[in-house]
Amino acid sequence: MKNGIWHPADFEGKNAGEEKTKEKTAVAIAYEPGERAPKILATGNGKCNFSNRQMSMEQYYGSDLSIPAKILKDFTPEDAIRFFERAGMLSREKNGYLYPYSEQASTVLDIFRILLKKKQIRTVTEHLVSGIYEKNGMLTVLSKTENGTAKESFDRVIVCCGGKAAPKTGSDGNGFSLLSALGHTVVPVVPALVQLKAKETFLKSISGVRAECRLTLLINGKKAGEESGEMQFTDYGISGIVTFQLSRLASYAVAAGKKTEAYIDLFPRMSGETFAQTLSLIHI
Numbered sequence: 001m002k003n004g005i006w007h008p009a010d011f012e013g014k015n016a017g018e019e020k021t022k023e024k025t026a027v028a029i030a031y032e033p034g035e036r037a038p039k040i041l042a043t044g045n046g047k048c049n050f051s052n053r054q055m056s057m058e059q060y061y062g063s064d065l066s067i068p069a070k071i072l073k074d075f076t077p078e079d080a081i082r083f084f085e086r087a088g089m090l091s092r093e094k095n096g097y098l099y100p101y102s103e104q105a106s107t108v109l110d111i112f113r114i115l116l117k118k119k120q121i122r123t124v125t126e127h128l129v130s131g132i133y134e135k136n137g138m139l140t141v142l143s144k145t146e147n148g149t150a151k152e153s154f155d156r157v158i159v160c161c162g163g164k165a166a167p168k169t170g171s172d173g174n175g176f177s178l179l180s181a182l183g184h185t186v187v188p189v190v191p192a193l194v195q196l197k198a199k200e201t202f203l204k205s206i207s208g209v210r211a212e213c214r215l216t217l218l219i220n221g222k223k224a225g226e227e228s229g230e231m232q233f234t235d236y237g238i239s240g241i242v243t244f245q246l247s248r249l250a251s252y253a254v255a256a257g258k259k260t261e262a263y264i265d266l267f268p269r270m271s272g273e274t275f276a277q278t279l280s281l282i283h284i
Helices: 008-012 038-046 066-074 077-087 105-118 174-181 202-206 241-255 272-280
Strands: 029-031 091-094 097-100 122-124 128-135 138-145 148-154 210-219 222-233 237-239 260-265
Touching: 038 105, 077 091, 077 097, 077 105, 097 105, 128 174, 210 241, 222 241, 237 241, 241 260
Parallel strands: 029 122
Antiparallel strands: 091 097, 128 138, 138 148, 210 222, 210 260, 222 237
């Protein structure tokens, strides 16, 4: 365990280049609101792309990029490959994406189940954590079950509930409430990596059309971001990779009541002059 966070080396019983050390006795419990881990099973369209060889800071967006930078430095894609290989799972690569060789997310879940059992970590299912409080240097976890309520105390608790984008898989925002009650500060939460809705109604006529474009986001008339790549028109607005990458900025702007506009350049490789000349040749 490093800085209170479980590291893959803890499961392997050794750190890189070190002999296996004597394990310390500990009691650990993993709480799950459902029977199995739905997020893992849904990842990568059921194939679970557990990492990517093309990981770089250019792929990340946020207000503090030092956080993902440290994570990528401490645990690289190669580390992920070795971790699963030592646990008995081979991997395969497709366009940089790393999948279990079986291309089934259930394989990854089974590996985690095996490792949890090996480390004697008890998994408690059908328990919805309702509260965490600190007393006498210990953290007590309260949970709701079919039979009522339960509580157990620990010296450390790791909260990894995700955000609030997928309530059916457990990401219902409950984690923010748990952390706030313990005194942590939670930044305003807005949708990210999502589609954008538009006021225009004519988009229904071109719903489903995909195109390479340059998408520029304006907030109160000022350029806030720009991305190039594939975009898709929908009956309610726009979607696609470029839209997802700018959606965080758009969501914060809309939440703050700012004027938010998206300009779409469907001919990003063509100059304005050339485009105008091309249009002049069209006679309908």
